[in-house]
Amino acid sequence: MREKSHSSGGCERILLPEQGDVGVYVDSLRGSLSLASASESTLRYLVLDTFDWRLFHNNLQLRATKSKDRWFLELYLNCSGTLQASLPVSTLPDFVTELAAGSLSKQISKIVVPRALLPVLEFETKRLSLVKRNAEEKMTATLNVDTSKVRLPKSRIWHSLEPCLDVVPVRGYPKTAKQIRAVLKRSPGTCVSNVDPIDRAVQQLDLVSVAESNSKCLSLTSTQAALPAIAQCLQHLLEIMERNEDGIVNRIDAEFLHDFRIAIRRTRTVLSQLDAVFPGNLAAYETKFSWLSELTGPARDADVLILKLEQFRDMLPSELHATLPALQEFLQYKRHAVYNPLIEALQSQDYKRFKTNWRRFLKRCLAQPTQPSENLLRVSQVANRKIWKLYSQVVNQGAKIEKNSPASDYHRLRKTAKKLRYLMEFFQSLYSSDDICMLIKETKRLQDNLGEHQDMEVQMSSLTTYAKELGTLSDKSPDLLAALERICRQMNKRKRRLRNKFRARFEHFAVRANKKQFKTLFHKKSAAKNSQ
Amino acid sequence: MKVLASYNIKGGVGKTAAAVNLAYLAAQEGWRTLVWDLDPQGSASFYFRIKPKVKKGAKALLKHKRQLADAIKGTDFERLDLVPADFSYRNLDLYLDDTKNSDGHLGELISQVDAEYDYLFIDCAPGISRVSEAVFQAADALLIPVIPTTLSLRTLKQLLRFREKTQLSELKLLPFFSLVDRRKTLHRTIIENPPFQASLWLKSTIPYSSVVEQMGTHRTPLFCYANGDNAAKAFLSLWQEIEQTLAT
Ligand SMILES: Nc1ncnc2c1ncn2[C@@H]1O[C@H](COP(=O)(O)OP(=O)(O)O)[C@@H](O)[C@H]1O
Ligand SMILES: [Mg+2]
Numbered sequence: 159m160r161e162k163s164h165s166s167g168g169c170e171r172i173l174l175p176e177q178g179d180v181g182v183y184v185d186s187l188r189g190s191l192s193l194a195s196a197s198e199s200t201l202r203y204l205v206l207d208t209f210d211w212r213l214f215h216n217n218l219q220l221r222a223t224k225s226k227d228r229w230f231l232e233l234y235l236n237c238s239g240t241l242q243a244s245l246p247v248s249t250l251p252d253f254v255t256e257l258a259a260g261s262l263s264k265q266i267s268k269i270v271v272p273r274a275l276l277p278v279l280e281f282e283t284k285r286l287s288l289v290k291r292n293a294e295e296k297m298t299a300t301l302n303v304d305t306s307k308v309r310l311p312k313s314r315i316w317h318s319l320e321p322c323l324d325v326v327p328v329r330g331y332p333k334t335a336k337q338i339r340a341v342l343k344r345s346p347g348t349c350v351s352n353v354d355p356i357d358r359a360v361q362q363l364d365l366v367s368v369a370e371s372n373s374k375c376l377s378l379t380s381t382q383a384a385l386p387a388i389a390q391c392l393q394h395l396l397e398i399m400e401r402n403e404d405g406i407v408n409r410i411d412a413e414f415l416h417d418f419r420i421a422i423r424r425t426r427t428v429l430s431q432l433d434a435v436f437p438g439n440l441a442a443y444e445t446k447f448s449w450l451s452e453l454t455g456p457a458r459d460a461d462v463l464i465l466k467l468e469q470f471r472d473m474l475p476s477e478l479h480a481t482l483p484a485l486q487e488f489l490q491y492k493r494h495a496v497y498n499p500l501i502e503a504l505q506s507q508d509y510k511r512f513k514t515n516w517r518r519f520l521k522r523c524l525a526q527p528t529q530p531s532e533n534l535l536r537v538s539q540v541a542n543r544k545i546w547k548l549y550s551q552v553v554n555q556g557a558k559i560e561k562n563s564p565a566s567d568y569h570r571l572r573k574t575a576k577k578l579r580y581l582m583e584f585f586q587s588l589y590s591s592d593d594i595c596m597l598i599k600e601t602k603r604l605q606d607n608l609g610e611h612q613d614m615e616v617q618m619s620s621l622t623t624y625a626k627e628l629g630t631l632s633d634k635s636p637d638l639l640a641a642l643e644r645i646c647r648q649m650n651k652r653k654r655r656l657r658n659k660f661r662a663r664f665e666h667f668a669v670r671a672n673k674k675q676f677k678t679l680f681h682k683k684s685a686a687k688n689s690q
Numbered sequence: 691m692k693v694l695a696s697y698n699i700k701g702g703v704g705k706t707a708a709a710v711n712l713a714y715l716a717a718q719e720g721w722r723t724l725v726w727d728l729d730p731q732g733s734a735s736f737y738f739r740i741k742p743k744v745k746k747g748a749k750a751l752l753k754h755k756r757q758l759a760d761a762i763k764g765t766d767f768e769r770l771d772l773v774p775a776d777f778s779y780r781n782l783d784l785y786l787d788d789t790k791n792s793d794g795h796l797g798e799l800i801s802q803v804d805a806e807y808d809y810l811f812i813d814c815a816p817g818i819s820r821v822s823e824a825v826f827q828a829a830d831a832l833l834i835p836v837i838p839t840t841l842s843l844r845t846l847k848q849l850l851r852f853r854e855k856t857q858l859s860e861l862k863l864l865p866f867f868s869l870v871d872r873r874k875t876l877h878r879t880i881i882e883n884p885p886f887q888a889s890l891w892l893k894s895t896i897p898y899s900s901v902v903e904q905m906g907t908h909r910t911p912l913f914c915y916a917n918g919d920n921a922a923k924a925f926l927s928l929w930q931e932i933e934q935t936l937a938t
């Protein structure tokens with residue numbers, strides 16, 4: 159928590175002179191700083207993180223060290239190396255939910271859930287520790303000389319990191335460490351580095367792209383020809399799909415499929431909305447992407463039900479809580495079943511061939527001239543036209559919806575709003591970021607209402623089907639059926655509440671101020687023409 | 691954070707030896723552990739070679755002039771820190787009397803470091819006072835070393851009665867036999883037929899051992915110089931039993 163003594167040293171690590179023997183250097187230090195003799199140790203630990211390095215992005219590092227028959231988990235603040243929490247466990251957890259409630263799970267749950275924890279790096283550090291003691295022979299600072307190597311967990315190849323020197327203050331004795339640091343900084347050849355070993359590992363192993371945020375946007379310029387620009391974005395979406403395939407096939411966590419599906423949906427939006435930009439007929443690709451959507455739908459629905467288990471607990475009276483483990487087991491069994499055909503499809507030749515063709519097609523599009531000409535549209539023209547059209551559609555469809563409209567009307571509006579948002583995000587870099595972000599946010603708020611409404615629909619229908627199925631089983635549990643019924647009833651209530659709120663949400667979205675803003679950004683025909 | 695207080699009305703029964711060695715084991719196991727040396731004599735601080743001094747004294751802590759976290763010193767061992775003793779602790783009773791809700795006050799102070807540590811071991815001074823009452827309020831359990839002699843048992847009885855009176859039913863009492871000399875008939879008899887209910891007692895016992903006495907010259911937990919010794923094994927088994935008991 160408060161770590162005054164540590165902050166005095168902050169992130170500083172000292173890199174040793176490039177040439178020369180570490181041993182000789184250490185010996186000389188020992189003399190000049192009158193440090194007690196060195197002890198040697200080897201530290202081996204795994205760094206655990208999510209597939210998309212969420213802890214790393216939050217400046218945290220979760221280390222797992224094996225010790226005899228168990229593991230120590232330690233959560234550090236990157237850079238400063240402050241220990242935030244620790245927890246001994248008997249086996250490495252796949253999910254945070256497996257950890258005993260406490261400081262560690264509290265600190266990382268919000269960041270990590272629903273992702274799995276995976277070993278992302280393996281470190282082996284040879285550590286030479288020199289100790290500074292006071293008159294009472296009490297340790298007041300440690301000087302660690304670390305020679306580390308690092309590798310990816312499945313790789314055989316170790317990468318060596320430059321040796322570095324770390325002065326670790328003992329809490330409550332900040333002065334000693336400060337003095338040692340001052341001496342070291344003055345000594346020739348050393349240089350101070352603010353980089354945590356994990357950052358150096360990420361650089362050296364060329365993991366920068368992985369460790370970078372997944373949601374990076376492509377930057378377009380408004381005068382670019384539309385086709386190659388759009389193809390470039392589609393290529394990026396294809397990369398995201400491929401990056402998530404392994405995680406789906408190995409059933410690691412629900413986010414892989416989620417991200418895979420978002421990439422598909424974004425691709426489909428582009429294909430259907432911007433088809434005029436492409437040469438030739440897109441029907442074959444559209445069919446395949448729609449097939450993928452349908453294929454992944456049931457698996458995503460199954461994932462969502464499992465992710466909602468905690469919420470189900472809140473929907474149930476306590477006497478039905480005992481049914482939750484059985485419900486969880488049943489839902490997991492269902493999920494396993496619906497993932498099977500999906501995994502098979504992702505490993506099929508057919509799917510691979512499709513991707514090859516799609517990639518080739520995108521390459522051809524990319525090869526088109528990047529300057530717009532007579533018959534090649536500029537990317538901003540296309541974007542404006544389509545976004546404006548979708549916005550008008552959302553407004554029209556929404557105006558017609560009433561409290562008792564069929565769910566399909568809500569669903570249709572939801573899909574249109576989603577397309578609108580996707581296109582705005584897709585073309586985000588063409589517009590002033592404040593303006594477009596504001597409109598994306600407004601759209602998202604409308605969508606949240608519609609999305610949750612649709613989720614309730616889908617989940618209620620799944621649970622009802624499951625209840626019927628369970629009812630026919632010989633070992634059916636009346637409590638479980640009662641629990642399912644209860645959950646559905648609660649969802650129905652929630653659905654009604656969402657419908658009641660929809661009007662206000664929609665009116666908020668369709669207000670004149672927003673309309674004006676949409677119009678200024680996307681409906682400026684004359685301005686566009688003049689600037690040519 | 692779990693708060694364990696090493697307590698007995700009597701002195702010289704092994705309270706400090708237990709607090710220091712058990713805290714060391716907790717830290718070794720991976721828990722972030724804090725020892726608070728609440729005895730103005732400062733034996734626990736001495737064992738960790740830390741000066742028995744808290745800047746501005748106990749009063750500043752209790753009056754929130756200083757944070758408990760600022761008084762913490764690191765020991766030579768990973769994950770193991772200490773709040774040193776201070777001569778002013780001998781007046782702790784008076785300061786507690788001064789503050790409103792004096793019994794809850796210590797707990798409030800302790801809660802400042804709640805997120806930083808998994809275990810807090812309080813090494814108490816002997817006697818029964820305002821301070822010990824405040825400790826009982828703040829603690830999850832009392833570790834009570836008892837020498838198997840008739841006189842020692844009497845003081846345990848006092849404590850049990852005291853707990854009844856003060857309605858501290860949440861507080862676990864974990865007495866165990868300490869300084870056990872198996873050559874003595876009295877020790878053997880008492881351990882084999884423990885008084886009160888047998889279930890009250892932890893099964894592990896700490897033998898009388900010169901290795902424990904040597905902590906005074908080594909000034910470290912005994913595991914650093916006598917890891918294989920019977921006394922070390924006894925503390926380990928005691929710690930495992932305590933952890934299990936706390937988990938249920
Ligand atoms: N198991 C033991 N065997 C031998 N001597 C012990 C043992 N435990 C404690 N001692 C010694 O007895 C004295 C009192 O122990 P201490 O732990 O300081 O008791 P307290 O804290 O209850 O006053 C110390 O000199 C200590 O070294
Ligand atoms: Mg003592």
